[in-house]
Structures are given as structure tokens and as C-alpha cells.
Amino acid sequence: MATALLIQPPPVTRNKGGALAEPIGLEYIAAMLRSRGHEVVIRDAWIDGHTAADIGAEVRSLRPDFVGLTATSVLIPSAWRVAEEVKAVSADIPVVIGGAHAIYEPRWTLQNPAVDVAITGEGEDAILELVDCWSGNGSYADIAGIAWRDEDGQCVVNESREYPDDLDRLPFPARNERHAHSYTLYEVVAKRGCPFRCTFCSASANERRMRYRSPENVLAEIAEVFARYGRKKLYFNDDVFTIHKHWTHEFCELLLSRGMDLEWECQTRVDLVDRKMLALMKRAGCESVVFGIDAGNQETLDKLDKQITVEQAYSSVREARAEDIAVWCNFIVGFPWQQVSDIEDTIELARKLRPHFARFFIATPYPGSPLYEQARDADLITTYDLEAYSQDSGDSILRLEHMDKEQLREMVYRANMQFYLRPEALMGVVRGYRRRGRIGALMRALPAFAEYVGRLRGERGPVVAGPLPGKVLGRGRGHGATV
Numbered sequence: 001m002a003t004a005l006l007i008q009p010p011p012v013t014r015n016k017g018g019a020l021a022e023p024i025g026l027e028y029i030a031a032m033l034r035s036r037g038h039e040v041v042i043r044d045a046w047i048d049g050h051t052a053a054d055i056g057a058e059v060r061s062l063r064p065d066f067v068g069l070t071a072t073s074v075l076i077p078s079a080w081r082v083a084e085e086v087k088a089v090s091a092d093i094p095v096v097i098g099g100a101h102a103i104y105e106p107r108w109t110l111q112n113p114a115v116d117v118a119i120t121g122e123g124e125d126a127i128l129e130l131v132d133c134w135s136g137n138g139s140y141a142d143i144a145g146i147a148w149r150d151e152d153g154q155c156v157v158n159e160s161r162e163y164p165d166d167l168d169r170l171p172f173p174a175r176n177e178r179h180a181h182s183y184t185l186y187e188v189v190a191k192r193g194c195p196f197r198c199t200f201c202s203a204s205a206n207e208r209r210m211r212y213r214s215p216e217n218v219l220a221e222i223a224e225v226f227a228r229y230g231r232k233k234l235y236f237n238d239d240v241f242t243i244h245k246h247w248t249h250e251f252c253e254l255l256l257s258r259g260m261d262l263e264w265e266c267q268t269r270v271d272l273v274d275r276k277m278l279a280l281m282k283r284a285g286c287e288s289v290v291f292g293i294d295a296g297n298q299e300t301l302d303k304l305d306k307q308i309t310v311e312q313a314y315s316s317v318r319e320a321r322a323e324d325i326a327v328w329c330n331f332i333v334g335f336p337w338q339q340v341s342d343i344e345d346t347i348e349l350a351r352k353l354r355p356h357f358a359r360f361f362i363a364t365p366y367p368g369s370p371l372y373e374q375a376r377d378a379d380l381i382t383t384y385d386l387e388a389y390s391q392d393s394g395d396s397i398l399r400l401e402h403m404d405k406e407q408l409r410e411m412v413y414r415a416n417m418q419f420y421l422r423p424e425a426l427m428g429v430v431r432g433y434r435r436r437g438r439i440g441a442l443m444r445a446l447p448a449f450a451e452y453v454g455r456l457r458g459e460r461g462p463v464v465a466g467p468l469p470g471k472v473l474g475r476g477r478g479h480g481a482t483v
Contacts, residue, residue, distance in 0.1 A: 002131050003039045005064035006030055007055060009071060009078040010045040012387050024187045024237060025070050025099065025123070027173030032124040035171045038131065042174065047182045052078070056085030059093070066134060068127070070099040073367050074389045076109060083114035094134055098123045101386070104202055104368030106147030107155045121145040121161045122192075124170060163209070167192065168217040172224060180229040185265070187237045190218045190251070194239035196269075198294070199304050200332060202368035203239055210243060215251040219258065233287065234264035241266035242273055249277070252284035263287045270316035271308045278323045288326040291316060293353070295331070296346030300338070305370075310349065317353045327355040333415070334363040334396045334408045335371070336380050343408075347415045354424075360415040362396050362408065364389055 008023040023044055030040040041062060043055060050058075059067065067086050071079040076097075083095045098119035102109045106118040117140065119126050129143045140148040145161030179186060193210040194203040222234065242248045255262060266281075267290035281289075293313050295301045301308060313329075320327045331350055333343045350358045365372040365381055366389065375381050380399045388397050394412075396405050403411075 001037045001039065002033075002065040002135070003062070004030070004033055004041070004066055004068060004131075005059065005062055006040060006042045006068045006070075007082060008042075008044045008046055009055075009069055009075055009082045010051055012074050012078060012390060021185075021235075022173075022175070022179065022183045022187050023070055024173055024189060026068070027175060028170060028189075029068060029098070029123050029127050030174035031171040033127060033131070034174060036128060036131075040174065042176065044178065047178055052081040052085045055082050056089060059086050059089045063090075064093065066094040066096065066131070069095070069097045071097055071101055072099055073101040073105075073386050075099075076101045076386045078387075080112040080114065083112060087114045094130075096127070096130060100202055101367060102147075104366075106157050108367070110147060110149060110155050116148065118147040119145060120147055120157065122163055125164075126161060163192075163211065165211050167211055167213040172221045175225060175229065177229070179225065179232075183232075185233040185235045186222075186225055186229075187235050188218060188221060189213075189237050190241070191238045191243065191247075195243070196240070196307065197305050197370070198292075199370040199374075200294070200335075200363060200366075202366045202372075212244065212247055215247065215254045218251065219254060219260065222260070222262070234262060236264060236266040238266065240268050240272060242268040242277060245272075245277065249280060252280045255284040261285065265289070267292070269308060270312045273316050273320070275319045275322070278320050278325060282323045282325055286325055288328065289320055290328040290330065291320075291355075293329045293331055293349070295342070296344075296349040297342060300335075300342050300345075303335075303337070313349070313353060317355055321354070321356075326357070328357045328359065329353055329355040330359050330361065331415070332361045332363050333412060334398065334400065336375065336378075336398050336401055338400075339402050340407070340411070343411045343415075347411075347418055350415065350419050351422075358415075358419045360412050360419075362394070362412060363398060364396075365398060 006026045006029060008026060023042070026042055030042055033040050041064070043050065043058065045051070045055065048054075067083070069079045069082060079097055083097070086093050086095050094116045095114060096117040096119060097109055097115050102118040103120050106120050109115060109118040117130060122145075126143060126145045129138065130146070132138055133140060133143065140146065141156070141158070144159050147155060147157040150156050175186075191210060191212045193208060194201075195208050195210060196203075226232075262285035264285050265288040266286065270291050270293070273289075278286075278289075291313070292306075293308075294306060295304060296310075298310055301310070317327050317329065329350060331346050333346055346360075350360070363371070365375045372381075375398055382397050382399060388395070394409060396408055400408060
């Protein structure tokens with residue numbers, strides 16, 4: 001049996017939302033490995049406060065058979081630094097990276113020679129085959145859904161792995177005592193996939209077919225985690241929680257019939273809820289819902305291929321508030337073609353919608369998204385240094401046609417000030433956090449939010465990004481990436 005060390009690498013930017021989210025993907029991988037008898041240690045550098053050097057010391061002590069990391073695009077340089085520490089201990093310890101960047105840009109992920117394998121899809125089955133391979137049974141060439149280097153050092157991207165429909169077969173995520181003390185809430189994944197094609201979202205390039213766990217299976221996981229670690233709020237980490245109306249109703253009715261007194265949050269779309277559904281969700285314990293509004297006028301919504309209307313945004317936010325559900329609305333500004341008036345429309349819509357919370361993000365061309373493909377092909381991306389690929393950086397990495405970056409920062413600053421410096425908004429924030437028992441989260445959010453606003457005002461520089469190990473333009477799964 002193998003010993004695995006699974007790592008969430010050190011963060012690059014602070015989390016201005018105040019939530020401390022668990023690495024749910026790693027926990028699924030850990031659970032699958034343990035189900036086959038392997039020993040697994042999970043290290044979350046976000047919670048543990050570990051640096052890459054700290055993780056290297058643990059590798060030296062533990063001597064795992066392999067190391068696995070998860071990373072979004074912005075975390076890839078941090079994951080690379082951890083991989084280098086592993087190889088400094090022993091060049092023979094395999095290092096594998098999964099997560100969003102590995103899925104969309106496996107060649108880019110393998111740019112650093114300290115990384116041996118990138119998992120290009122869901123990893124629960126691929127990791128088992130990799131362990132067999134490292135044990136001397138099989139070869140990388142036989143494993144679907146990975147990328148690796150051949151004997152000549154050339155990157156090879158294997159055929160994609162077919163995503164399984166039966167999600168109930170997966171063991172529940174491997175959790176530990178951190179869930180009782182450190183994480184703000186429990187994350188639960190009830191379904192996978194997203195059928196929509198929003199141009200700024202990498203999910204539009206991934207597996208778009210929806211797959212569902214049964215409501216009974218989800219409730220069994222919730223009951224287990226509550227029994228082991230105590231009651232906390234749940235966050236359903238589904239791209240679109242209410243995508244299937246019948247599933248949503250069945251789940252909520254099952255919660256109510258079993259008398260499970262839960263408090264939970266989810267994210268969804270304004271065109272996929274109605275007053276009846278929201279009322280049922282509230283009775284079943286839904287405390288908060290996140291709507292991705294993303295733009296302030298219909299022309300911009302259509303350009304982003306959101307497939308929603310401004311009128312639907314008004315209706316759904318109003319109906320959620322009427323059911324006493326705390327409403328978050330997300331907005332994105334700074335697309336290359338946007339006029340100042342488009343951003344002013346977004347600020348105005350945020351105020352008129354009257355959600356309890358609003359978040360204003362700077363458009364970032366994440367690899368895998370149509371925005372990335374379009375901006376790269378039009379030479380609108382100013383840097384390929386991934387540590388700058390954060391919506392919290394306070395800066396844009398896109399060339400803007402109708403404003404400069406300083407003007408964009410000023411408008412995002414103004415958006416936050418105009419939304420939150422209103423008595424109604426301030427009281428709504430305090431009441432929302434107090435009602436949801438998350439004053440501690442609010443206390444964590446305030447200094448990080450202040451730091452973010454400071455970056456927008458130029459009082460602090462943007463996130464300083466480290467060097468790449470080579471010039472990388474990234475062309476996904478094999479269209480000319482520099483390796």
C-alpha cells in the first residue's frame with residue numbers, strides 16, 4: 001500500500017470573503033485512496049500557515065510514496081514551489097497536480113520539471129491507476145485523463161477520461177478535525193457539471209453534462225459529518241444548485257421529512273428559481289443564495305452569453321428577499337470592450353437590486369474560458385504570470401479599449417463605496433452575518449476587504465507575481481504551447 005501526501009499549496013492573495021473553504025477536491029481523492037487501503041495525509045497550507053519550505057520539511061519526515069497537489073491557475077506557481085521542495089528531498093517522489101489549471105492547460109502545468117503528471121479531468125479514478133503505475137503495474141501511456149512527459153521530455157496528453165454518471169459510488173470526502181475548528185462551514189458537492197457557456201467562466205470548456213448524486217446520498221454525507229464534527233452551516237459547491245427543479249424539490253422535501261434542522265447556502269442563476277422554489281428552500285434551511293448577475297445592462301449580458309435578463313435579476317432578488325433569504329450578487333467589470341457607461345450601469349444595477357451583499361470582480365481571462373481564448377488570440381493579455389490571475393489583485397491583466405487600468409480600479413473602488421457606504425447596506429451586512437452566526441467570518445473579512453480596497457486606490461501595489469520557468473502562452477491540450 002502507498003502513502004500519499006495531498007497538499008493545498010500556500011495562498012497568493014487573501015480571501016476577502018472571510019470564509020475558510022476546505023479543499024474538497026483533495027478530500028475526494030483522499031477518500032478514494034483510503035477506500036483501497038492506502039494511507040493518506042492532507043495538508044492545507046491555507047489553514048496550517050505552511051510555506052513551501054515547511055511542506056518540504058514534512059516530506060523529508062514523512063517520505064511519502066507520492067505527493068498530490070490541487071491548484072487553480074493563480075495557485076500554480078505556488079504549487080510549483082512546493083513541487084520543487086519535494087524534488088529537493090528526493091527526485092524519485094512522483095508529483096502530480098490536479099485542479100482547474102491542469103484540466104485546461106496540462107502542458108502549461110508541466111512547464112515546471114518538478115511536476116511529473118497533470119490530471120486533466122476528475123481525478124478519483126485516475127489517481128488509483130497512477131498508484132498502480134508507480135507500483136510497477138502499467139505505464140502513463142495507458143492512463144486516460146492525464147498528461148506526462150515521455151523519455152525525450154516531450155509533453156504527452158492522453159485521451160480524455162469519460163466522466164462517470166454514478167456519483168453515489170464515490171466515498172464521502174475524507175474530512176478531519178479541522179472541520180470542527182478551522183473551516184467556516186462544510187462544503188458539499190451534490191452535482192457536477194454546468195450546461196451554460198458564460199464567456200468568462202472556465203466551466204464552459206469542461207464537462208458540461210450534468211451528473212447528480214441522489215438526495216439520499218447527499219443527506220447521508222451530511223448526517224455523517226455532523227455526527228463526527230458537530231453542526232455547522234453547509235455550502236453546496238455546485239455550479240448551479242437549482243439546475244434541476246425536480247431534484248431541488250425532492251432534496252428539500254426529504255430534508256423536511258427527516259426533521260434535519262440545517263442552515264445552508266448555495267449559488268445559482270436568476271432564471272432557475274421562482275417564488276415557490278425559494279419558499280421551499282427557505283423552509284428546508286437555505287439561509288443564503290448567491291446569484292451571478294455579472295453585468296448591468298442587457299447588451300453586456302448578451303455579449304457574455306449569460307442567457308438571463310435584467311428583469312429576471314430584479315424578480316429573483318426581490319423574491320429571495322421576500323422569503324428572508326440573504327442575497328449575494330456577483331458582478332464582473334473590466335472586459336476589454338466595456339465602456340465606462342457599462343460599468344456605471346453595473347454599479348447602478350447593484351444598488352437598485354438591493355441584495356444584502358455585492359461583490360465586484362475585475363474580469364480575469366482564466367485559462368479554459370472563451371474570454372481567455374479570445375483575449376489571447378487578440379493579444380489583449382498583458383501577462384502570463386499566473387500569480388497575477390486573481391480577481392482580488394486590484395488590477396487588470398487585460399488591455400482595455402476604452403479606459404486605462406487606473407480608471408478601472410477607481411470605478412471598482414467607487415462601486416464598493418457606493419454600495420456599502422449606505423446605512424441600509426451596512427446594517428444588512430451586520431444583520432446578515434449575525435443572523436448566520438458568522439461574526440468571526442465578518443471580523444476576518446473586514447481587514448482583507450480593506451486591503452483589497454487599498455489596492456484599488458493604489459495605496460498598496462498589485463499582487464507581486466513570481467517568474468515563470470519559461471515563456472508560456474498556453475494553448476490547452478496540444479495546440480502549440482511552449483514546453
